[in-house]
Amino acid sequence: MVRSFASSPLPAYERGVELGRAHAADVARTTRRYADLFARRGEPGFDAHAWAARFREVVGDTEPDALAEIRGIAAGAGLDELDVMAVDARTEILAKADPYGQRECSAVLVAPPEGPAFGVQTWDWYAEMADGWFRWRIPRPDGSWIETVTEYGLLGKIGVSSRGVGVLLTILHHEADAGDDVGYPVHLLARRILERCASADEAVELCCSTPVAASTSLTVMDPAGGATVELFPGGPGVLRPSEGLLVRTNHFVTTAGAPGCLVGEDYPTTFIRRDHLDTTLRARPPRAPADVVSAMTHHHPDGGVCRHGSEAGETATLATVSITTEPPGLDVLAGGPCQGVVQTYPRA
Missing domain, CATH: 3.60.60.10 (Penicillin V Acylase; Chain A)
Structure with missing residues (x-):
């Protein structure tokens, strides 16, 4: 089954809130799965949140609307902003944890x-x-x-x-x-x-x-x-x-x-x-x-x-x-x- 969602024509933050509220359980499940994956792939003590915070700065400087939308998703789903940011930087954080990683597609x-x-x-x-x-x-x-x-x-x-x-x-x-x-x-x-x-x-x-x-x-x-x-x-x-x-x-x-x-x-x-x-x-x-x-x-x-x-x-x-x-x-x-x-x- 293909699940789908159509946003309303909203500004970035509000669009994120709308998605986060509509799919709060799905977003929360995704953040948990990636937190587990980062821990499995990284060395003991690997800090995915610290990396997410660094990538958040880059996103905010480069594309403020993207960061606003991420913040909106987190707010709508009732989650820590860095947990959602880690999902959006998951390729980069996984590469820092294990540069060999998964290789498909x-x-x-x-x-x-x-x-x-x-x-x-x-x-x-x-x-x-x-x-x-x-x-x-x-x-x-x-x-x-x-x-x-x-x-x-x-x-x-x-x-x-x-x-x-x-x-x-x-x-x-x-x-x-x-x-x-x-x-x-x-x-x-x-x-x-x-x-x-x-x-x-x-x-x-x-x-x-x-x-x-x-x-x-x-x-x-x-x-x-x-x-x-x-x-x-x-x-x-x-x-x-x-x-x-x-x-x-x-x-x-x-x-x-x-x-x-x-x-x-x-x-x-x-x-x-x-x-x-x-x-x-x-x-x-x-x-x-x-x-x-x-x-x-x-x-x-x-x-x-x-x-x-x-x-x-x-x-x-x-x-x-x-x-x-x-x-x-x-x-x-x-x-x-x-x-x-x-x-x-x-x-x-």
């Missing part, structure tokens, strides 16, 4: 020679968090909107805007992630792209000008095409589609990021998934998101695109998300691509 950008670009992503994460995400529509007073598939308390992840700008996200790991510096959280950067950028080129420029503290591959698109920005402290690297196709998994491929990549041959699934998708989709170029979803219905003993972990600590594909840029829209399948039927929402 596959994303595909298709930029056909004729027709608008589109993208598909599997979101793979801990199986016990399967009930911790939702589809969120955020309207603006001027009639514009953004939609994102994200976790309760987290301002954004995979998404699309009414301008036809889309964002996909896959985690990376770089040796620079373990440093003491802080930067703008990558999930909040994805949300910022959806709110501020009118094109993929603007999104690439925003990514390249934003200091980060953890590695992530953000794939951005608009009707004319797109690119991947491999973010890492000291980066980034930029990758463009080749013959209309760009496949991203969990290892660096740009010359800027590859030398510091912490994912090697000891973790074969990232290479298996990328090779499978690249080979399959080049042999039969996809004409629509459904073609990519079909190619993602891939299982392999060493880690396929479609993940089916069920025990605590195992990874599973929690959602399969398709994005179209013209008309702009977002389709969500609960679970992996092999589940069969995409739940489609009306496009505006």
